[in-house]
Amino acid sequence: MKHTLWALLAIGAAAQAQTAFSDHFVGEAGGMLVGAQPVVQGASGSVSALPYVFGNWGRFYARVDTLGVKTLPLAEGHLELAARVSTEGFKARKTDFASAGDRSAPVPVGLGTFQRTPVGGVFAYVFHDTTSGGQLLELTWAGRVALGGATLYPQLGLERRSAAYVQHLYGVSAAQASVGLPAYQAGASTVPVVSLHATVPLQGPWALQLQGRYRAWDSAVRNSPLVDRASQVTGYAALTYSWK
Template sequence: MNQIIRILTLFAVCVMSVPAHSEAEFPDGLPDRIVGDIGAAVYTSNLHIGTEGTQSLVLPYAFFDYQRFFVRIDEVGIKTFKMGYGYFEIVGKVSLDSYKIKSPYNNNSINNSDPIPLGFGTLQETPVGSIFLNAYHDFGKSKGALYELLYFAEIETVKKIIIYPQLGIERQSSQFANYYYGLSSGQASATGYSAYTAPATNNLLAGMLIEVPIVDDWYLNVYAKRKWMGAGINSSPVMNKSFQDNIFAAVAYRFK
């Protein structure tokens, strides 16, 4: 919760610096009401760091637009000027993952604070699929950078069930990767691991979102993603597998 508050505070400061535009400059794509999904979800992740294992959270779920403001599951942002098939956006990312490193050698652990990524990006809703491109600076303790390039296709199947396959690549700067996956000599001594300095790393990912109509304007959304970590992170002694998994299942009402 503290991390969400910090992101929203930093986000508000940036929003106040965005020049105002008349509605005539943005005639399309800015609804004057909430349009999208709001509900609740169970979020589950396993980063395969140390022995922490799987973490599950029950939290609100949202994927909607309201005027310039938007929420996209783990992103909040403001649309500024029109750009291509979308807008240039100020974006904050909310991390639902736990970066706690629990040692298998003793009872000691390292509690790394959550990242606070805030930056710029765009969602391009093209005729052949949606492209997300985001660049963040971590205002948390890593002070590093995080970059994302994601692609979602859309496939409608039987009974109005829609499948959204996802492909993407993520780049973590050396500061970002080293804070969450590296170990200083002091941390290594306390946990029994070997000291390690993580370099900048590229991570590949693939996922799928399935949208299932329930009744009237209620929907079930199920999402699964696997991220294959690059060599710079996989070489860290705290990693026990070469990939990380995220899953959620949400029941949401669709505002139209």
């Protein structure tokens, strides 16, 4: 889920003042179904049931797939300690390349910030992946648009994966190579991301959260012999309850 997942807006009521921290949970929580197109040849699309949390409790925050702690004030936000819940790994036996070996999901940890601006919110993260030893950098702008009773959150972003990060997921070592699967040394990848999140009020504090995300893979990922897709669409649907 990459990320990610992620990047709803704390623009508006869900965003706390820079120096104010509540003594209770403020935000939305519930359950969601997460879907993703496969990236590796022979793999099937996935649908998973996961908890959904977007909100703050004191200095602690959750943004769907990103968890962390707000530390020092920084401009119009805070410097944050952050961790990402990633689902980018795969089981080789569920693809066309059993010899490729399983690829465990990355475990990105690092620093981040959310900044409120007059033209929307900006999310920035610098992660180190403890699985591959690589890095993941993200920069995302998110807006807020009222449409009838719903609220839309369009998002534009860039994801930068280091060569080690991409190699762990989509590279092929000499030992993993086989007939029909040549060795491949991956380079660093920079990927544009377009997302749209919608919050649809239901009754009282209940709401439906919907998100779709599109990534256009660059040559570092597309050229891997494991990969048969130039882009990927992911998304989720969540039923949530709001606490204020």
